[in-house]
Amino acid sequence: MALACALGAVAALGQAPWSLWPLSIAAFAGLYGLYIRAATWRRAAWLGLAGGAGYFALALSWIVEPFLIDIARHGWMAPFALLLSAVGFALFWALAQGVARALMPGGVGWMRGAALVWIASLTLCEALRGWLLTGFPWAQPGHALIDTAMLGWSAVGGALPLTALVLGAAVALWHVARGRRLMGAAALAGFAALYAVAPMLDRAPAPAADAPIIRIVQPNVPQEQKWDPAYMGFHYDRQMDLTAAPGTPDLIVWPETALPVLLNRAEETLRDIAAAARGVPMVLGVQRADGARYYNSMILTDGAGRQTALYDKHHLVPFGEYMPLGDLAARFGLRGLAQQYGNGYSAGPGPQMMDLGALGRAVPLICYEGVFARDVAGAPGRADMLLLLTNDAWFGEVSGPYQHLAQARLRSAEQGLPMIRAANTGVSAMIDAAGQITAQISLGEAGYIDAALPPPAPPTPYARTGDWPALLLLALMAIVPAALQRRKNRTLPTA
Structure with a gap:
């Protein structure tokens, strides 16, 4: 668990301002290696929780800053805010790895499909993190590629394919490190090809001489x-x-x-x-x-x-611009950090x-x-x-x-x-x-x-279609390999 937590923290170094995306990919390769050795879905989920906690504790370390503005009133909340945020968002990684391992319980050749299921499950749970309870899509693994040419691919599929690319490169790196050079090298070559093609996706027109x-x-x-x-x-x-x-x-x-x-x-x-x-x-x-x-x-x-x-x-930012259950929270002296009046701001239409x-x-x-x-x-x-x-x-x-x-x-x-x-x-x-x-x-x-x-x-293609094509493809990446593996397991003779 400690190793998973440490690898998660290293993976967070792909985020700005560090932008060490190769190191982030290497850390995710280590997290995948721990996942693939998990014997049960429960073990996989716990590893996801530990890795996610380390990742979000560093990636979202800035979350203590608002509590330090008025340190006398709010400073005591800072460590609890970071801890609850890190563990709370890590629950999505726990869900992803638990589900992925449950979908792929093992069998002959199961690791080929397991990679796709893990990539898809973690990316889909990151999408869920961006929606559930108003959502918080901050510091997704794919954001490590924003400062690279790979940003161009967001015009095609949005942020989710960037996360899938980071995780896919991590799986490929793990296979190379484990001696499965043909499979891993082929996947890394695919990543390199996408990187090389990405600048061609830049369709930004040149600014006019009389631009405003x-x-x-x-x-x-x-x-x-x-x-x-x-x-x-x-x-x-x-x-x-x-x-x-x-x-x-x-x-x-x-x-x-x-x-x-x-x-x-x-x-x-x-x-x-x-x-x-x-x-x-x-x-x-x-x-x-x-x-x-x-x-x-x-x-x-x-x-x-x-x-x-x-x-x-x-x-609006929950707990910042408004307090959920504001009237009840006000009785305990709790107010949104950014609000100046009453129980906070009201939402526009x-x-x-x-x-x-x-x-x-x-x-x-x-x-x-x-x-x-x-x-x-x-x-x-x-x-x-x-x-x-x-x-x-x-x-x-x-x-x-x-x-x-x-x-x-x-x-x-x-x-x-x-x-x-x-x-x-x-x-x-x-x-x-x-x-x-x-x-x-x-x-x-x-x-x-x-x-x-x-x-x-x-x-852009993404402006026309939104996230739906990526979500559909990711769902197929999770379901099809799992279904084929289960069918294979049922047809294998038993001794």
């Missing part, structure tokens, strides 16, 4: 200062100075919850911001009230500071489209929504770009912000759409339709970039 210029403002406000009256004026003035800097952008974008007052009381503030912007339209992250309900929102304003479009975040006039139509996303492919795909019609506002000050400065950025790149590559990404503390970036960063502001810096907006690509 987007100013992305990054104020770099530490979370512990964000709502402190002693600092709010300083940080607001900094945003105004960055907005008023020389240049002639076509749109100026502020990050999540950048407005220091509720939208309901911001009419004069919006006029002042419009004056600083010299009449340039703006997108701003705001908070607004509607009676007793509060929303984490995004607005578009015209050159006079008048609101012309509104989007309310609909995919769902994915929408924001009309940016001559710039085109954008899918608005706020923070956490950018990690869900379905939140991007759920918007009505085909957009020209993705528009993401976030406050990654919650994620610390080690791994969380970089993993969040990587998933933003994945969303662009999946859909073939550029992304404007404005982050409070970074990394703010312009991302093209192939998921490549064309301009950025580094983590922990205050500043702005005037970046050309890349054009969209034609709809």
Whole structure:
């Protein structure tokens, strides 16, 4: 169990910011070797739990950061949050390996099919992790390939094939290490061929000479200062100075919850911001009230500071932006970490489209929504770009912000759409339709970039079909080898 846990932790080094994807594949090869030697499905499940716990403990180590913002109130929760998260998400790996071993109980030649069943089961359970109880598809094994040419394959099948490719390469490596060189070498050669072909899948059009210029403002406000009256004026003035800097952008974008007052009381503030912007339209992250309900929102304003479009975040962070069973939790003094009012934010109506006039139509996303492919795909019609506002000050400065950025790149590559990404503390970036960063502001810096907006690509295969083809193929990978093995076992003569 200890070895499985350690291998899981090593496998997590494939995630950003480390991006050691070959080491991650090698660690998954070790985990597969432990799985294949498990005599029972129970043993396989326990190994999955141990490996998953090690993996998520490192990959999601940033999860303690929000609890350290107000350490006097929430600091005691940090170790429990990490432990429960690591073990909770490891349960999906336990389920995957237990089911895979139950489907393939053994028999003559069973290891050939066992590899496919293990790859399919683990990938399908990672898909389940992204859906169950609102979902949390963060740090999937396939995300280790986002910083490689293999990102191009996400345009074909989304994130799930990337996970299957990581696991498939791991199985192949294990076979080579165990002396089964022909089978393993053939599979590794297939992986290398897919890697070589991947750059050909880049269909991002070249930017036009007269492309619109987007100013992305990054104020770099530490979370512990964000709502402190002693600092709010300083940080607001900094945003105004960055907005008023020389240049002639076509749109100026502020990050999540950048407005220091509720939208309901911001009419004069919006006029002042419009004056600083010299009449340039703006997108701003705001908070607004509607009676007793509060929303984490995004607005578009015209050159006079008048609101012309509104989007309310609909995919909220449980325990962060709202408390499940909030009234009951409030009796025990528990509040969402990010909330400022009541029992937290209310959810908006769902994915929408924001009309940016001559710039085109954008899918608005706020923070956490950018990690869900379905939140991007759920918007009505085909957009020209993705528009993401976030406050990654919650994620610390080690791994969380970089993993969040990587998933933003994945969303662009999946859909073939550029992304404007404005982050409070970074990394703010312009991302093209192939998921490549064309301009950025580094983590922990205050500043702005005037970046050309890349054009969209034609709809990708994934944009047309979503996850269904990959899910169907994975289901067949799990069911067919298991059925053939069981049939073989029944027909073998017994002594």
